[in-house]
Amino acid sequence: MTSPELRLVPALPEHVDMWMALREEPASRRLVPLEPTSRESLLERLQAATHDVRHPTATSFRWMVEWDGRLIGTVSARELSRFHGRVEIGYMLSSGFHGQGLGTRAVAGVVACLFEAWSFLHRVWLTTAEDNLASQSVARKLGFTQEGLMRGHFLIEGRRKNQQVWGLLRPEWEARRAHLTFPFARMHGPAPR
Numbered sequence: 672m673t674s675p676e677l678r679l680v681p682a683l684p685e686h687v688d689m690w691m692a693l694r695e696e697p698a699s700r701r702l703v704p705l706e707p708t709s710r711e712s713l714l715e716r717l718q719a720a721t722h723d724v725r726h727p728t729a730t731s732f733r734w735m736v737e738w739d740g741r742l743i744g745t746v747s748a749r750e751l752s753r754f755h756g757r758v759e760i761g762y763m764l765s766s767g768f769h770g771q772g773l774g775t776r777a778v779a780g781v782v783a784c785l786f787e788a789w790s791f792l793h794r795v796w797l798t799t800a801e802d803n804l805a806s807q808s809v810a811r812k813l814g815f816t817q818e819g820l821m822r823g824h825f826l827i828e829g830r831r832k833n834q835q836v837w838g839l840l841r842p843e844w845e846a847r848r849a850h851l852t853f854p855f856a857r858m859h860g861p862a863p864r
């Protein structure tokens with residue numbers, strides 16, 4: 672029996688309710704500094720993002736993570752600077768699918784695609800709460816280095832927390848990638864324009 676396929680599919684406006692439910696899950700609320708946001712505002716963000724890494728001017732990208740035909744999470748890349756060669760990523764999986772290596776495989780799929788698609792890209796970075804050990808583990812496994820700590824940077828459920836900054840430079844990714852043996856999530860979807 673073959674194992675189910677892990678795919679990155681374009682994030683579309685029709686995914687708004689799934690994304691909203693994902694953000695409302697207790698694990699997401701406990702670990703991610705999500706500001707209260709309306710459905711309309713999430714819809715606008717989905718409309719403003721693209722999956723098309725060949726788009727010449729886009730700065731905001733989002734994919735949904737599909738496992739065995741079900742949407743189980745999302746990965747984004749935002750504030751792309753073509754001038755500085757950097758982009759910030761974010762990721763979130765539904766808690767029923769945590770701890771099986773799927774998050775690492777999904778983020779690896781996006782990081783690989785970005786470095787491959789954008790020859791100008793030098794740096795991928797992310798932030799994570801100091802107590803978000805699973806997210807830190809994903810970053811570490813992919814070769815990111817913790818670069819800093821922003822003290823008291825956000826509130827989660829009324830508690831002020833520190834936020835870590837992690838970064839991955841192209842040569843570090845190339846060295847790390849050579850040692851990653853698990854299958855990365857693959858990008859699927861309509862051909863880029």
Ligand SMILES: CC(C)(COP(=O)(O)OP(=O)(O)OC[C@H]1O[C@@H](n2cnc3c(N)ncnc32)[C@H](O)[C@@H]1OP(=O)(O)O)[C@@H](O)C(=O)NCCC(=O)NCCS
Nearest residue numbers: 702762763764769770771772773774775799804805806808
């Ligand atoms: C972060 C997230 C995407 C990781 O996805 P995942 O599929 O659970 O991750 P993986 O299974 O690929 O890897 C998780 C790693 O964290 C480790 N981990 C999980 N919980 C942990 C804990 N409480 N303490 C220490 N390590 C932990 C696992 O052991 C695993 O590492 P290993 O492979 O070395 O054993 C997922 O947990 C998630 O969506 N969390 C809620 C939203 C969130 O935190 N998003 C990130 C915001 S920065």
